[in-house]
Amino acid sequence: MLKLIDLKLDSILVSLQIVSKLDPDYICIPLEANTIINVKNKDKVAIGQKLTDQDIYAPISGKVENLELVDTYLKKMYALKIRNDFKETNINTQKKINSQKITKKDLQETLSNFNFAFDKPNLIINAIDDEYQYTQSFYLLDNYENILDLLERMATLLKIKIILALRENNQENINNLLTYRGMYPSIQIKIVPNLYLLGNDYCLQNFLQIEEANVLKVSQIYELDSYLKTKRESRDLYITISGNNVLNPCVINTYKGVSLNYLLENIKLVNQESDIYINSLLQGKKVNKDNFIITGDVKSILIQKKESLKKEERCLNCGACLNICPVNINPLLFKDQKYLAKVKDKCLKCGLCSYICPAYINFNKYLEEEEIDAL
Amino acid sequence: MHYKKEMNSLLNSYLIALIPLLIFGLYKNGLYLYINDLLNLKNIFIPLYFYLISIIVALIVSIILKENKKVNILISLILASSISLNTNMLIYPILLFVLLFISNVLNKKINIYFNSLSLIRLFLILALLFNSYSYLNIGEKINIFNYNLLDKFIGFQIGGIASSSVLLVLLALIILSFNKFYKKNIAIFASLTYFIFNLIFNYMFFKSLVWDIKGTIYFSFVFIASDIYVSPTSNMGMIIYGVLIGFLTSILGLFGGLEAGFISIFLSSLLIPLINKVTNRKYLKS
Incomplete structure (x- = not known):
């Protein structure tokens, strides 16, 4: 857990x-x-x-x-x-098509175009925002019918179970969903507590304990809907x-x-x-x-x-960073390039190590890269 | 964005936890003896002299080396609390200055992998040896007080200037435990292990079931073993480290002396890299 x-x-x-x-x-x-x-x-x-x-x-x-x-x-x-x-x-000049007219072939092609993994019997829709973000909630709030129509269509065509996860304090969306629950029988609603990192797909899936599932964000469903209807x-x-x-x-x-x-x-x-x-x-x-x-x-x-940044102090070796890390990475070893290369992909970049560090060490700097692409 | 507590909060917790001990030290080694006509008015300020001179030395070292004043004041006060009242008043500040200076310079230049605070404390015995090696105050020397077990628990017993009270050390542990960054596992496990093995060894070697309540030893577990810089990082590492310190102290304690805790902490701290390596395996596998 x-x-x-x-x-x-x-x-x-x-x-x-x-x-x-x-x-x-x-x-x-x-x-x-x-x-x-x-x-x-x-x-x-x-x-x-x-x-x-x-x-x-x-x-x-x-x-x-x-x-x-x-x-x-x-x-x-x-x-x-x-x-x-x-x-x-x-x-x-093409007219937008209705969700009900989307075919299975269209859907599968679009999913592969978007590189969305789609090989599990369950699809978790992550409508949770971490920190001060409200974007996922608003994608749902503003495009409520389009998104739910598409999800219902996906459930029918692909024969999958859809779980829509919302945070407990997202009252507007919870009320909407509960009102129209009968119209979308394939969509199951999960209300999760107000805990940090549930906006992360990996953490949400782990929290819901649904192993056989793909996870997409509401914003990705919005993109998918837009592409299916306008072909761009x-x-x-x-x-x-x-x-x-x-x-x-x-x-x-x-x-x-x-x-x-x-x-x-x-x-x-x-x-x-x-x-x-x-x-x-x-x-x-x-x-x-x-x-x-x-x-x-x-x-x-x-x-x-504007605040002046706190100066980094000498590491206290308090272990708070490695104890708080949700995926058991040891940020104290980030200076070791071999270790960093090994864990870089596993790291959720949640920032909790820097958040908790009493010596104000910014561990994120080890994970940042700056590149300039030349055409 | 940051968690509401940081390093400064830990230093504050240490200082707050230390205050009752410092006050008790003033009372036990000054006012209490004066009330019982064992000291003249001038000498009741000896503990205060050690506190103040330690703060002054810490400030001088911090200003010269541009180091964190609060850290050095805290270290000096912890040291002043644990030394004997009979420590030479002239040699002590000189020795403290030299040791604190070297420790700060070394910390700046290289990463020290041993508990320097315990080592400084051991070197400070030299200032005691200039007088006579004794932790007894005047009342204890002439043995006029008949202390029972409860008195000893409260702090009326042989010990450092402000480290003889087990009760106040326990209070300090509780205060410190409220801070997320305090390594309470080290202090708790060292104390428990020492308590248990001390009983066992006393029974084995002296056939007596005497509860040893040397406050200075518990003081070293709470304030020095859980060093904010040199101690294991994982919870399991802290437990192993604590148990090791407690066990070593109970063995060394058989030979007498109040330095058993400091020696054990220093020796155990040499094993910290190994303890970290063993206990951080799950993180290394990531």
């Missing part, structure tokens, strides 16, 4: 009203190395137009500009910049903006590829000086808002009051 803890976080009330930020001046689409670009500088593109040899489509209509080196959550990357003409020209990746995503320096925490619906500066426009702050963390304080990292581009990996933005 995993060791899960209650972090006893101060609750941040996020408005249930989702804020739409869908009118950026430009969008940057980060590209992996060796990507062949199908468009040239100053070309006009329409929404849904294929931009590269890979499945990358224009999320807005506008004019192509030069490649730019940008910061993303994982690494520095070159990105294709499209200046928005706000004309919303769309090349996709969804262009939007949900991001929580919160933190102790934000006056009105909220969830924003925006496009992938917008700049962090654009997202933070009109966000009222308590103090002007702030630190920005992407994807929570424990698991995420501090970033500089200039030149940062939002990608699919970004789930939340935390704006904290």
Whole structure:
């Protein structure tokens, strides 16, 4: 059994009203190395137009500009910049299909396209957010019927059992699900306690003690739904903006590829000086808002009051880090490159070792990598 | 984001746990003797002198080496509590300065894998040897008090300046145990093992079932064995380390002396890398 803890976080009330930020001046689409670009500088593109040899489509209509080196959550990357003409020209004339018309073949093909493992008789849907994130909850809240329709269809076509896991304090979604329970007989609801790390798929599966199961997040089901209906990746995503320096925490619906500066426009702050963390304080990292581009990996933005970082002290050998580690890794051995290489994949990057360390040792630094992909 | 407690909270816990012992030391070796007309007014401040001079030495070393003042003050106060009242008042600060200085420099330069606090404490016997090797205060020397077992448990017995009270050491253990980072397993298992084996060995060699309640030995388990830097990291390692210290102390204790605890802690600490290696196997396999 995993060791899960209650972090006893101060609750941040996020408005249930989702804020739409869908009118950026430009969008940057980060590209992996060796990507062949199908468009040239100053070309006009329409929404849904294929931009590269890979499945990358224009999320807005506008004019192509030069490649730019940008910061993303994982690494520095070159990105294709499209200046928005706000004309919303769309090349996709196909109508969205209904969930009931999705065939088994379509579903299986899409699942393999997305590299979603799907070989077990149970599917756990993780609708749990860790720390100050509310994104999974809001994917469900805002797309409730689409997601449940698709899950019900998946259960019928693939003959699997679906378990939807929600946190006990997620009252809005629990109420919705209980109201419409009869409409989705194949979906079983599991309500789990408010413990840290249940948002992690591995930990959730372990907690539910369902060995024969694949786990997907609600956001992944949203992506799947979008792809099945439009035959391309969804262009939007949900991001929580919160933190102790934000006056009105909220969830924003925006496009992938917008700049962090654009997202933070009109966000009222308590103090002007702030630190920005992407994807929570424990698991995420501090970033500089200039030149940062939002990608699919970004789930939340935390704006904290600026604090001077505590100086690392000499290790006390107290063993708190290795005793708290949910997967029995010894962070005290991270300096040993061989050990680090061995455990890097096993590490959940939950940040609990750094959280508990009385000497303020930042163990995350051993796990971080910075790469720049060259095209 | 960080857990609400950190290193400073542990140091505070140590200091809070030490205060009742320091006060009792002042009473037992000063005021109590003065009330019984065994000391003149001037000499009731001898324990206070050792506390203050230790704090001053710790501050000087910390300022010179730019080290954590609180850590050094804590170390010095623990040492001052465990030394004899008969320690030479001039040699002690000099020796403490030299030993604390060397220990800080070594800690900065290399990773020390032995319990330096116990070693410093053993070296401090030199300051005692300049007078006469004795832990007795004036009242105990002339043996005018007839202490019973309860008095001894409270602290009226032979021991260091502020480390003779088993009751207050137990209270300190309780205070420290509330701190997540305090290695209580070491102190608890060392104390239990020592208590049991001490009874067994006393019966085996002296045919008596005398409960040995030397406060200074339990003090060394609670304050020195659970060293914040040098001690095993896993729970099992702490238990093994504690049992080893308790067992060694009960053997060395047969030869008398209040240094058995410090010697055992020093010797056992030499085995910490081995204990860590054995007990951290599950982490190494990851």
